[in-house]
Amino acid sequence: MKHDYKHMYDLCKSHMHSYVLIETVDGNSVDGIITGLDDENVYMAVPLEPHEQQMAPAVGFAGRQFYGYPGYGGYPGYPGFGGYPGYGGPRRRFRRLILPLTALAALTALPWY
Numbered sequence: 001m002k003h004d005y006k007h008m009y010d011l012c013k014s015h016m017h018s019y020v021l022i023e024t025v026d027g028n029s030v031d032g033i034i035t036g037l038d039d040e041n042v043y044m045a046v047p048l049e050p051h052e053q054q055m056a057p058a059v060g061f062a063g064r065q066f067y068g069y070p071g072y073g074g075y076p077g078y079p080g081f082g083g084y085p086g087y088g089g090p091r092r093r094f095r096r097l098i099l100p101l102t103a104l105a106a107l108t109a110l111p112w113y
Contacts, residue, residue, distance in 0.1 A: 005101055005102060008101050008104045009039075009101055011107045012034055012037050012042045012101070012104075012107065015107065016034050016037065017033065017035070018033065018034060019109070019110045020032070020033075020109055021108045021110050022044075022099065022104055022106070022107050022108075023104075023105045023106040023107075023108075024099070024103045024104060024105055025103055025104070025105045026103070030044065030046060030097065030099070032044040032045055032046035032047065032097060033094075041098050041100055041101060042098075042101060042104070043096065044096070044097045044098075044099065045094040045095070045096060046095050046096075046097045047094055048093055048094060048095055
């Protein structure tokens with residue numbers, strides 16, 4: 001069992017910041033970018049489906065958040081201008097996923113296109 005753990009650790013380390021497909025021991029598969037690795041877990045950025053994407057808040061004065069168009073609004077106590085899709089910060093395209101190394105069964109590098 002230690003050999004499998006060490007092998008998966010080395011595979012993840014060699015594919016750091018790569019787009020990969022990971023298969024788990026329970027049969028699930030996840031595609032994403034390996035962003036980090038420690039002795040117990042692999043950290044991934046997993047793409048969101050279009051319906052899951054959210055508007056990222058922009059930050060106004062005094063660190064307050066608003067969802068308006070950059071440059072308009074954001075004063076303390078006031079929301080930004082708009083709040084509609086197309087205004088504010090960029091949409092979130094990834095979520096963070098943490099998988100234990102012991103749950104990994106296979107890792108395959110995927111092309112970016």
